[in-house]
Amino acid sequence: MDTDDDFMSNVSSEDDMLPDDSDNDLSGDEDFGFDDEPDAYIDSQKEIGHKKKAAYDITFKVYQPSDVLKQQTELIDEVNMILDISKEEAAILLRYFRWNKERLIEDYMDRPSQVLDAAGLAQTSAGPPKMQVIPGFVCDICCEDEPGLESFALKCGHRYCVDCYRHYLSQKISREGEAARIQCPSEGCNIIIDARSLDLLVTAELTERYHELLHRTYVEDKETLKWCPAPDCQNAVECAVKKKDLDKVVPTVSCICGHRFCFGCILNDHQPAPCELVKKWLKKCADDSETANWISANTKECPKCNSTIEKNGGCNHMTCRKCKHEFCWMCMGLWSEHGTSWYNCNRFEEKSGTDARDAQAKSRVSLERYLHYYNRYANHEQSARLDKDIYHKTEKKMVQLQKESGMSWIEVQYLNSASQALQTCRQTLMWTYAFAFYLARNNLTEIFEDNQKDLEMAVEALSEMFEKPIAELADSDLKVDIINKTSYCNKRRVILLDDTAQKLSEGLWTFNTELTSLGANGGSSARR
Amino acid sequence: MASQNKRIAKELAECTSSPPPGITVTLPNDSDLHKWHVTLDGPENSVYAGGRFGLVVSLPADYPFRAPTVTFATRIYHPNVTNDQLGNICLGPLKAENWKPSTRLAGVLEAVRALLAEPQPDDPLEARIADEFRAERQEFDKNARSYVQRYAKGPVKFDVAAVGAAAAGEGGEDKKGAGGAATAAGASRSGGNTASGP
The missing domain is CATH 1.20.120.1750 (Four Helix Bundle (Hemerythrin (Met), subunit A))
Structure with missing residues (x-):
């Protein structure tokens, strides 16, 4: 990667970028090519006067909240045009496919009805969502039936009074923090409420919260995006390094807020150590356990009363302070059995004795x-x-x-x-x-x-x-x-x-521990 | 939500006038629509046949937007019910993320009864009992039946104090004194469980 050609192209592209950068300050990084680095990194590199792409450099981009929103809008617009479905539906489909546009389009072309079903979209094409007063309507949730009761239904046709709908939605949004997968209130119906219907039903405050939650799921849904973990930082970082590659690379990224962190584990910059070692x-x-290790390395227990003893010098003839038991520090046997061979503990040469000594050493x-x-x-x-x-x-x-x-x-x-x-x-x-x-x-x-x-x-x-x-x-x-x-x-x-x-x-290092990450699957285990 | 009681009253009326098979619903306190006592007859052809089980149903203040809590007041030997004084049940529709406001209590109660007819060992609250259910079915049947004999015969007790008193009266009961307090704590704790979001 770090050939001279690369070096040259990098320099020239950076030069090209410079006026652009100063124009719209920190936000303009959406046009970055694959071999460019975001502003903060370039800055620190400039300082060193080093522009060659180093082996530890990885490609990443920092997105501000408006960029994240723009990305979503662009994807939604694209799917909206290609598949000829409404924007709200496109958004629901994209969320279902975790924003993998290619897979969504492919699957949808193959079997549209199954895809719509699984994503929680109705197959019927009705007009825009609106509240209606229907004579003789009884709300199935509150059992209210007074004339003139306003009601609402998603495309599935499960109709409830507007009051109940509102209550249901605010319960989901404010109390459960749910947004992307709020279903129709009907039992067994998996139709997902779309943003337009929601905007029609709830207060502005709740709509704001709803969109904020949706916004959050976008970054959380995409494997290549992560929020900058710095306090109060609202930016997201995009990096293509996969979880399985973390034994080969330490993907250190730097947000425009100045915070440097590892994209793999979100901890602070820990180069050169790979995530698993960290x-x-x-x-x-x-x-x-290290305390225990010290104790096992430096002390022995009195064979009689089990007090922990650290030998601080002197000969092998030990007398326990506590119980006055006399023993040999080498073999831990009774001192009286040593007879005259005081200076040379015979039992020390025994296999068990040497093993014990080896283990201790x-x-x-x-x-x-x-x-x-x-x-x-x-x-x-x-x-x-x-x-x-x-x-x-x-x-x-x-x-x-x-x-x-x-x-x-x-x-x-x-x-x-x-x-x-x-x-x-x-x-x-x-x-x-x-x-x-x-x-x-x-x-x-x-x-x-x-x-x-x-x-x-x-x-x-x-x-x-x-x-x-x-x-x-x-x-x-x-x-x-x-x-x-x-x-x-x-x-x-x-x-x-x-x-x-x-x-x-290149996998040249030899570690005295396993470097493969355990439990590669995240916390997104299926809930019933 | 003035009309909220309307829904509960309607459901209660349905459950008392045309109750689902094997299920009887009563209100322990006529002025409180949020607490139901349910008697469940052990389904025929199951190990629980012949037993009568008390269930306590608590409806949260914002029912039906939040799920009710259903607990066994009668001890039962079952993979999906905690084997203690709390009698917590693991039932899909009652989980916060699965609950829909249009779900009816009659349906929930039928689901509980269906759980007796057909335990779900793959989704256990009592892993040991679930293992036994799968591997040593005869042993499980025996244990379940002996629980029915010990706890689920005679008049059903819902009231926490009454459970404690009855246990003391029978003499052969274990953990008698603590029974009342433990169940009370359990009811409030299980309420908390359902409230917590995903």
Whole structure:
């Protein structure tokens, strides 16, 4: 993907896009071609001065609420024209087919009546929905029969009074949060209420809620769309990465609100670690089992009273503090049975003894290994948090620096860039440790560890410069150093991510755990 | 929704004047149309034949827009009814997402009776009983019949207090004192279940 041709075409297409971008600010990304990246990403790439498509880059688009609405309208219009059915019906059909237009058209052409039936559409073609007063009508829900009672029926002809219809719809919409599959109130009738009929019946407030729910189901129905999980963000992100490919790629996307997240699992950016490792790692860290591991690695139980004992030095002759039982730390046998061979526990050589020792040693090694990675992971997590605090101070720093050194706003922007780089790189570093924990050792791991080391050293160096007092920051040499280090950090991060993503997509990494995601089917199990 | 009582009154009239087979409906409190007591005769040719089962039907305030709750007041050994004092039933049409305002209680009650004639082990509330129903039918039949003998003979008790009192009177009953409180809690809890949306 990252040939020179690609590189060139990418540049030129981006240039083409630029005036367009500035025209309609952030919303204009519907014309993006397949090899373009949305604005936010380009921005961060520009900063690094790197425009080649890296192995970890994936194609995605960010849609604002109006774009999402527009997409739906376009699909509905298209189906409406091709199949010659009303827009409301087209919408219901599309929802039934989870917005898969091709399949809908194909199926509909093959067997229209079955498709209509299954989607909950009537076969009859009646006029537009309207409320009617029918003499002698009795509402089957409330049993009201007064003359002049307004009634309504969907195309299935099940007629109820308007009051009952309204009550039914508001119950469904406000209490049950249902919209796309509200059926006719008649028992056993699966005809779906269309938006037009609904608009006719309920209050504006409820209509708004109804459309909001429909809007939500559109994104939820499509596998390629996901809501940005940032608080109060209303945008949706489109990405073609499938769930089954998550062992090959870490699909990190970035919303125009600035939030970077993984399209696969919706968690915050966790490159380079694949989703499944992240899930395992987080579970492992949250698990108390590591405490148990420590206890099993470092302690034994008194053979008599079962108190947990940590041996803190000295010889193998143990006397339990609690019950005064005397035993051998090696074989756990009675000390009195050892006779004179105090320094050499014979039973220690027995198979059971060596097995027990091996198990303990293994457990200890595995714990140490875990702690090695965990400490580094946690350290970067904490540092990233601290860096975030610093970020808030950065702005003050920048203002202060302007005053003291007479630099302009633009001239102090390098501090902002440095702060951004620190946070992003720490986020990456943090996950490299989780990644490394699951990595089986071979010659590839060395390259990975070198990359990790380079990035870590660069980040720590930058971090140190960044925290210097204002007086020193004003020094123009330091400014150049910071700018250089910032760009170096970003480059090292790109190199590391590129390398890991490349090898991940080629399946070159060997992990000491399964990478296939368990329970691939989501929560959409059929309800009766 | 002034006309809401009209619907309930009409349904009640239908259920009392021409009740579905094996079903008797009464109101424990004439001024409260939202609480029904139903006596269900165990269907012939089923293991429940000869038993009389009490059902408590509670209609929510916005009935028929929300589903009623139906619980067994009489203990019953059945894959689709909880084997406890609560007597909760798993019945498709009563689930919030399946309920339609046009569904009639008579139909619901007939469905409950049909459930006695034909248990649905594939959709169980009591997995153990369902397994037994499938794998050891004779054992199931025996257990179900013994429950009928123990609980479903004689006058049907609906009232929570009466159930507790009767149990105490018979002497051989288990968990007698707690019976009243447990059933009361069960009624309100099952109400909550139906209210929760999907």
